[in-house]
Amino acid sequence: MRYLFALGVAAATIWSFLVPDVVEFQQPGLARIFLWHFPCPMLATVFIWLGGWFSYRLVKTGDIRFDVRAAASMEIGYLFCILTMATGILFSYVQWGAWWQNDPRQTSFLMVLLIYAAYFALRGALPDEQRRASNSAVYALAALLPVMFLIFVFPRLPQVQSFHPTDSIMQGKIKGQYAWAVMSILTLISILSAWLYRLRVRAGLLELITEDRNDEFGLESDRRDPADTRVVRPVRIPRES
């Protein structure tokens, strides 16, 4: 299965270089990065929703396993946010002539990236497992409204002028071989992200089980308080003669 997937990625990569150029772009050859840029914000948005859903489930039930799922979703979403920014900045340089255009969509996605970063900063600052889970879940839920505003509302406001077209998908402007290439890359990246998500959740759940077992046998936990500055020093024990 893995080999088949690798073969699919290789085929899609080759195909992305073979599809005919779109003449509307300034440099049609280099504009192919769009094929890899396009799926990233879509998947980042999906994983934000997923993180929000699992956060809601955690707040509702208090089951710590939802925290593992929420954190996994947010981590993979964060990864796609970074990829969106990286590919977007490259596209901006190639097509619009500057690395950073102050384009509203670029700026709004940067803000989404900052919200993700704040989520992880909060998780890092709370040593207690239960508190970390509940507080980060509440932050993820509170951040949903601004994130949705930044992704869906802000770029479409009448006073906002963006280089990004808003009608590419809705009015079928991506068509022919280009549309097929976009769809196949989107499918492959979606499969890859689902696979990564499953691995991350499995690792998180195993970590939880190990922690529970350590607590059961009174072993030292690896999740120490980051604010704790105590140091364990060796002590000489005199031999009994």
Added chain:
Amino acid sequence: MNRRIKAVLRKEFRSEMRTKNGLATTTLFGVFTVITISMATFDLKISPQLASGLLSVSLLFAAIVALPRTMIVEEEQGTGDLLRLVAKPEDVFWGKALYNLFFMLVTGIILTVLFLGFTGTPLAKPWLYGVCLLGSCCAFTGAVTLCGALVAQASNRTALVGVLSVPLLLPLTFLAVSGLRVAFDMKGGFNVTNGVIAGFGLVCYGFASLAGGPYLFSAVWKR
């Protein structure tokens, strides 16, 4: 407003009046901000766009300085556990949020008077300015009160509250700038409808964050 919310609100006012720390800090912060702005722009004619941006950023940072204190102080003084025993989370949230809203409105009015006085910026549409100020204060209050509760037991809470609040408040700052620039515009260069939409967007955002706040807060407060 029920009896318990009133009790929490009264407690907040009494503890503030006892020390007046928050009021003094925020007023001084407002004065310093406006003086810094007027010094930085002493030889410039401030455009409506620039004025709205400067005022919105001042409001944003005033909110981050002033509002999380109500939550953080409970954990620092060790009174949080007592409050958990005697009051429901929703009542605690509403009591503190109402106090923060009052505090934010006072800060907003002080900042406005100082800003208009020091920079000499005229106000073309006071009603729109009022709507934007009310909406900003409601939205800032809802978001920052919640962020204060989230970081109250964290290790580096003072720095962290800014890190959490700013990304949540940036979209609001954009709406505030869109509304306030119309309120400051004497020449009619900006579309009034867009300003009104932004103003009412702020109010809706504010009510939404205050309405969702108690539900989210109870998940943090009890655990």
